[in-house]
Amino acid sequence: MIAQRVTLKTVRALRDQPITFISENPTTCESNDVIRDIVIIGSGPTGLGAALRLKELRHVFQNVHITILEKEDHSGGLSSSERDEKGFLWDIGGHVVFSHYEYFDNVLDIAVKEWNQRVRAAYAFMMGSDGVRRFIAYPVQNNIADMDDIDQSKCLHGLEQIGRNLSKITPSNFDEWLVQRFGEGLSDVFMRKYNRKIWTVETKSMNYIWVVIAFRFQTWKLLNLKFHR
Ligand SMILES: Cc1cc2nc3c(=O)[nH]c(=O)nc-3n(C[C@H](O)[C@H](O)[C@H](O)COP(=O)(O)OP(=O)(O)OC[C@H]3O[C@@H](n4cnc5c(N)ncnc54)[C@H](O)[C@@H]3O)c2cc1C
Numbered sequence: 001m002i003a004q005r006v007t008l009k010t011v012r013a014l015r016d017q018p019i020t021f022i023s024e025n026p027t028t029c030e031s032n033d034v035i036r037d038i039v040i041i042g043s044g045p046t047g048l049g050a051a052l053r054l055k056e057l058r059h060v061f062q063n064v065h066i067t068i069l070e071k072e073d074h075s076g077g078l079s080s081s082e083r084d085e086k087g088f089l090w091d092i093g094g095h096v097v098f099s100h101y102e103y104f105d106n107v108l109d110i111a112v113k114e115w116n117q118r119v120r121a122a123y124a125f126m127m128g129s130d131g132v133r134r135f136i137a138y139p140v141q142n143n144i145a146d147m148d149d150i151d152q153s154k155c156l157h158g159l160e161q162i163g164r165n166l167s168k169i170t171p172s173n174f175d176e177w178l179v180q181r182f183g184e185g186l187s188d189v190f191m192r193k194y195n196r197k198i199w200t201v202e203t204k205s206m207n208y209i210w211v212v213i214a215f216r217f218q219t220w221k222l223l224n225l226k227f228h229r
Pocket residue numbers: 041042043044045046047069070071072075076077078079092093094095096097198
């Protein structure tokens with residue numbers, strides 16, 4: 001189906017051009033096929049965001065019919081909430097958002113009318129290598145100084161190692177990506193456990209493509225940490 005292969009990159013490329021689909025796979029789709037319909041599968045944040053963007057680009061997609069298919073009886077995907085019979089509201093997944101982008105903020109205001117604004121105070125409750133549980137301010141990678149001496153050494157040693165020898169190898173999974181970005185120490189002390197808890201699968205079983213966008217973390221900021229110790 002043509003619509004499934006339409007990416008926003010393609011949309012951008014088409015913005016100032018006639019409404020034609022430039023195939024990313026010429027063996028299954030002739031170039032210059034006219035886009036007639038676009039089908040978005042899923043009405044979570046991604047699907048709704050794509051639909052909104054396509055609507056904003058309607059001067060490009062005149063006469064193109066956009067359909068969103070959703071298997072549940074409500075939109076929102078993992079970022080939706082459910083109210084139980086006692087009136088309690090349960091967030092399925094997404095419930096907190098941080099943004100520095102005006103466009104994104106405006107889109108969120110369209111999606112959800114009422115927001116609670118809070119100053120962030122988030123901590124990870126972690127068992128240190130010394131056997132003591134303590135709250136480490138989040139993001140943990142910025143607060144290594146709050147860890148016990150053993151974990152601090154592990155984390156800083158790992159960061160020194162990756163700082164000395166920045167890897168150019170493409171990671172084959174999320175675990176390798178973590179070690180390349182945060183070092184073996186931070187990966188062992190926090191990153192693996194945290195991500196296994198969040199995503200319920202081992203970090204070695206996940207690919208890493210999504211994190212490149214999700215966590216635009218600059219390694220040099222981490223490497224600076226050792227100077228504050
Ligand atoms: C426990 C947890 C906590 C989270 N907390 C936060 C947070 O605080 N802040 C934050 O920003 N993010 C958070 N996230 C992440 C956030 O929920 C997701 O990044 C976001 O919901 C992803 O949006 P999406 O549209 O890509 O996918 P989804 O939200 O998964 O939506 C996909 C949609 O597609 C539909 N669908 C799937 N298959 C089909 C099909 N074959 N046909 C039709 N419809 C289909 C699904 O029903 C769903 O509605 C959390 C995630 C989890 C699991």
